[in-house]
Amino acid sequence: MKLMLMTVGLLVLSSAGAVKIGVLIPLSGASSVTGQAARSGYQLALDEINRAGGVLGKPLELVISDDGSSPAKAVPEFVKLVTVDKVDFMAGGVSSATSIAISGPAKQYNTFMAWIGAAAVPVEDAFAGDKYFFHYHPWSYYNFEAILGYFKYLKTYKGAKSIAIAYEDGPFGSAGIDDTVAAFKKAGFKVLLTEKFKSGSGNFGPLVSKAKAVNPDILYWIGYDTDALPLATEVKQQNLNLGMLYGTPPSWPVGFEKNSLSDNVAGLSLWLPSSPQAESRKFVTAYKAKFGTITEEYFAPLAYVNLKTLAAAINRAGSTDKDAVAAELAKTNVPTPFGPLTFSKSNKTQYQGFKSGNWLHFQFQGDARVPVFPIKFAQKPMVYGR
Numbered sequence: 001m002k003l004m005l006m007t008v009g010l011l012v013l014s015s016a017g018a019v020k021i022g023v024l025i026p027l028s029g030a031s032s033v034t035g036q037a038a039r040s041g042y043q044l045a046l047d048e049i050n051r052a053g054g055v056l057g058k059p060l061e062l063v064i065s066d067d068g069s070s071p072a073k074a075v076p077e078f079v080k081l082v083t084v085d086k087v088d089f090m091a092g093g094v095s096s097a098t099s100i101a102i103s104g105p106a107k108q109y110n111t112f113m114a115w116i117g118a119a120a121v122p123v124e125d126a127f128a129g130d131k132y133f134f135h136y137h138p139w140s141y142y143n144f145e146a147i148l149g150y151f152k153y154l155k156t157y158k159g160a161k162s163i164a165i166a167y168e169d170g171p172f173g174s175a176g177i178d179d180t181v182a183a184f185k186k187a188g189f190k191v192l193l194t195e196k197f198k199s200g201s202g203n204f205g206p207l208v209s210k211a212k213a214v215n216p217d218i219l220y221w222i223g224y225d226t227d228a229l230p231l232a233t234e235v236k237q238q239n240l241n242l243g244m245l246y247g248t249p250p251s252w253p254v255g256f257e258k259n260s261l262s263d264n265v266a267g268l269s270l271w272l273p274s275s276p277q278a279e280s281r282k283f284v285t286a287y288k289a290k291f292g293t294i295t296e297e298y299f300a301p302l303a304y305v306n307l308k309t310l311a312a313a314i315n316r317a318g319s320t321d322k323d324a325v326a327a328e329l330a331k332t333n334v335p336t337p338f339g340p341l342t343f344s345k346s347n348k349t350q351y352q353g354f355k356s357g358n359w360l361h362f363q364f365q366g367d368a369r370v371p372v373f374p375i376k377f378a379q380k381p382m383v384y385g386r
Contacts, residue, residue: 018058022087029069033251041303071101096120096171128348136353146359164216168199202230217243232261243386262364271298280337
């Protein structure tokens with residue numbers, strides 16, 4: 001009994017003063033696939049960090065909370081992490097809506113945030129000029145820059161001339177939709193339809209009927225993983241003939257690639273397991289060793305990079321002083337599974353990581369996500385239905 005008490009006492013003592021990082025991600029709700037992929041990336045990074053000696057000489061601690069993909073749940077969870085769990089830094093962040101909701105408490109508590117998602121421009125507005133806000137994921141206008149480049153290629157080489165747009169009614173889908181339409185038109189496309197939908201509703205019948213009536217070359221949809229299968233099902237049932245169905249969910253449904261409805265559906269990803277970078281191959285090997293399989297969701301390596309770079313900055317700073325850590329994180333220049341990571345100013349924030357040049361375009365072909373553009377990274381020819 002005395003030995004047990006002594007052992008417990010030593011464990012408590014060893015963790016005293018350890019650096020604590022709070023992670024707020026969606027482990028349930030509409031964005032849960034993304035959040036669960038991110039959690040695995042954080043767990044892998046935590047293992048590696050602590051095997052290498054931890055942070056400031058002690059094992060790093062993570063406190064992971066579920067925001068439920070809901071602003072109403074995200075705010076109290078954020079406040080609890082900061083005021084009750086007393087984390088030193090915050091990481092995570094997937095949904096734009098939840099990130100906007102916590103921007104008020106974040107400013108109130110002057111919280112240091114290393115954020116991996118939340119790409120909508122209203123999030124950038126909410127954290128404009130914040131000296132403790134580091135954003136890893138490209139903002140939506142960087143995403144769109146990559147999409148527009150691909151669609152221009154389809155216009156030149158595949159004859160794509162018209163687009164129908166379906167977008168979810170939250171900040172992720174709706175923010176900047178007018179600019180999106182204007183940019184497509186400026187690039188010479190006819191935008192035949194812009195239709196809003198409720199993410200997660202599964203009701204795409206009327207939307208697809210309208211798309212069929214205008215007969216676009218490309219149906220471009222902006223939503224979440226819960227929308228992919230219902231939309232693809234409706235497209236098939238109504239026999240909507242497209243050159244391409246192209247979507248931009250942060251993650252895709254688990255097992256979607258095994259469903260024949262996914263055939264030739266195209267999308268955007270920062271990373272795929274087949275990515276050729278040396279750091280990507282290292283990540284894939286480490287991930288398989290820990291979990292026995294590999295994910296195709298890029299938020300897993302993004303979370304991994306997020307925690308590894310934040311921990312490295314704290315170690316270089318030699319303390320948890322936020323100004324010192326911010327100065328060190330701002331100097332980051334490291335290879336990652338996505339390519340080099342550095343931080344520079346975006347349109348409104350001080351510290352932006354990845355930008356438009358990091359994106360890959362893929363198609364579901366043969367039960368897998370196959371890179372098809374940029375052409376230099378293509379592993380198979382793209383399939384265009386017209």
